[in-house]
Amino acid sequence: MKSQITGMLEGREIYVTQPAINPRDMRRIILDQSKRANVGHIGPCLCVVEILSALYSSVLRANSPDDPDRDRFILSKGHAGLALYAALSLKGWLPEGALDSFCGDNTLLGVHPEAALRGVDFTTGSLGQGLCIGAGAALAARMQHSTRRVFCLISDAECNEGSVWEAAMFAAHHQLSNLHVIVDCNGQQALGLTRDVLNISNLAERWRAFGWRTEELDGHSVSALAQSLSHASSSEAPHIVIAHTVFGKGVSYMQAGIPVTQTHLPAHPVNWHYLPMSDHEYGLAMAELEHAD
Amino acid sequence: MRKAFIATLCELAALDDRIVLLTGDLGHLAMEPFRERFPNRFLNAGVAEQNMIGLATGMAEAGFLPYAYSIATFAALRPFEFIRNGPVLHQLPVRVVGMGMGFEYGHSGPTHYGVEDISVLRALPGLTIVIPADSDQAANAIRDTYNVSGPVYYSLGKDDRITVPGLNGRFQLGKIQIPRKGVDVALVTMGSLSQEVAAAAQELSSQGLEAAVAVVSNFHPDPEDDLAEFLSSFRHVVSVEAQTLSGGLGAFAAGVIASRGLRCKLRALGVRTPPDGTSGPQEERWRKHGIDRGGIVRNVHELISN
Incomplete structure (x- = not known):
């Protein structure tokens, strides 16, 4: 299914009412595969579904994952690797059955994405490295007089890393307007809420101060994301979208940090950063997904 | 080797427009020829x-x-982890150039001493490591390895005047070079310290001991066969490096000797003590750590007489 073009703005197409890569299908894959592999990192995958749906449905210009002049995408928050696999699978870029090797033996589909897997542009997993690579990829495109763009998805907690700001400075100084960053702003990190660990609440102001064209929007609106990321600005500044997301989006007990059947654990916002689902929890999640609007 | 590096890079860049030079804001009075000739490829x-x-x-x-x-x-x-997860994990042809081998930045102090780079980076099997001993070898090594498909680390000395007698710029990946032959003891070294080791061999010769000198100029591929063959005719071996010993040249030589069952005794000279806050000129640092020509000669005598 093709994305539906809904209009034109400054010569560029504006998308999307029915994204080709449906968020519900992505969530189903994330829940199925997390359950099958009995692994966690479900919450951070669920909250970037719409971002990846927008990117892989309509934003990324790539005829194939092997086209050297394709747009590049870096999932700098590599712990959402399963969400990327879901998008790649629905895009038709993963071989049939590849998803079932997620977290298997000798697999290319580990928790964090590896560039050895066709469709993954860069290996990630260590926070703070993706944007530096992205800045290099954007600079390379400009030096090669290519119109390809670079998209990099980072997390809000990733902004704890000093290297993010090294890259931020560099990209702004060199006016890498072909570099687009999306911050998955879910307010959580591994051991607590971002505001409690290292407060970065005024994230947009910080990026603006670094010289970036900064937008804030609903990270679960595929159309808003697609429009923002596809829009060709006349600005010479690199572009960042602070995408406000809900951790564990689509599964209410995950959003609330409640371990439904794992009763030895207290409710805590970050529980579903780590926990795998019990059978009952999986059933609840799938039921909620199927009944969602 | 700085001038040799830049001159060779200019020569290669004129032929290959894929070459770009990035600097972390260093290289004053060294980078200029490249920057002036290839301003769009200098960053x-x-x-x-x-x-x-x-x-x-x-x-x-x-x-x-x-x-x-x-x-x-x-x-x-x-940026160790960036090297590990970037060029090494992706097997991309990034060339990392580390300037100032061992104690070359003498008065600048311990923060500037390149005494662990080889040891640390040898932990990354996908990274070719090149350690030229003098400017001529640096130029040849940079030429020979510029098109290696994976990443390369160059550990370069900043002194342009160093010459290792008998080396004549020879370099080959996976091989050692033997600038001086001898029968009584083998000296194995690397990098800009090689000139000092060659001077020690000369001093030993005046005392009646003929020392052979082997220069190890690269790892990954390790010159294991070559070194084993060289060492097989010696009973006494001294390795000399301006590096900490864990994982460095001494560790490599010890591994070759042990795994090949060679019948020789090794004394590994290098940096054994932790930084104590002191600094000084390179030659003084060498003396402090027993890797100057006097220290090498003394250790050779001790090893042979034991």
Whole structure:
């Protein structure tokens, strides 16, 4: 299914009412595969579904994952690797059955994405490295007089890393307007809420101060994301979208940090950063997904 | 070797427009020939070495051959994980250039000493490591390895005047070089310290001991067969490096001797003591750590007489 073009703005197409890569299908894959592999990192995958749906449905210009002049995408928050696999699978870029090797033996589909897997542009997993690579990829495109763009998805907690700001400075100084960053702003990190660990609440102001064209929007609106990321600005500044997301989006007990059947654990916002689902929890999640609007 | 590096890079860049030079805001009075000749392929990344390696990774994926330059500790150690997860994990042709082998930045103090870069980076099997002993070998090594498909680390001395007698610039990946033959003892060394080791061999010769000198100029591929063959005719071996001993040249030689069952005794000279806050000129640092010509000669005598 093709994305539906809904209009034109400054010569560029504006998308999307029915994204080709449906968020519900992505969530189903994330829940199925997390359950099958009995692994966690479900919450951070669920909250970037719409971002990846927008990117892989309509934003990324790539005829194939092997086209050297394709747009590049870096999932700098590599712990959402399963969400990327879901998008790649629905895009038709993963071989049939590849998803079932997620977290298997000798697999290319580990928790964090590896560039050895066709469709993954860069290996990630260590926070703070993706944007530096992205800045290099954007600079390379400009030096090669290519119109390809670079998209990099980072997390809000990733902004704890000093290297993010090294890259931020560099990209702004060199006016890498072909570099687009999306911050998955879910307010959580591994051991607590971002505001409690290292407060970065005024994230947009910080990026603006670094010289970036900064937008804030609903990270679960595929159309808003697609429009923002596809829009060709006349600005010479690199572009960042602070995408406000809900951790564990689509599964209410995950959003609330409640371990439904794992009763030895207290409710805590970050529980579903780590926990795998019990059978009952999986059933609840799938039921909620199927009944969602 | 700085001038040799830049001159050779200019020569290669004239033939291959994939070559770009990045610096972490260092290289004053060294980088200029490249910057003037290839202004669009020269980039000062600022004092941000992690980002510099990330940039190089992104550029290499797009088809460039980026050389990322800084003082050895800043080039190799500060962004170590960026090197590991970037060029090494992706097997991309990034060239990291670490300037200032061993104690070359003498008065600058321990923060500037390149005494762990080889040891640390030898932990990354996918990274070719090149350690030229003098300017002529540096030029040949840079030429010979510029088109290696994976990443390369160059540990370069900044002194342009060093010459190792008998080396004549020879370099081959996976091989050692033997600038001096001898029968009584084998001296194995690497990098800009090789000239000092050659001087020690000369001094030993005046005392009636003929020392052979082997220069190890690269790892990954390790010159294991070559070194084993060289050492097989000796009963006494002294390795000399301006590096900490864990994982460095001495560790490599010990591994070759043990795994091949060679019948020789090794004494590994290098940096054995932790930094104590002191600094001084390179030659004084060598004396402090027993890797100057006097220390080498003394250790050879001790080893042989035991």
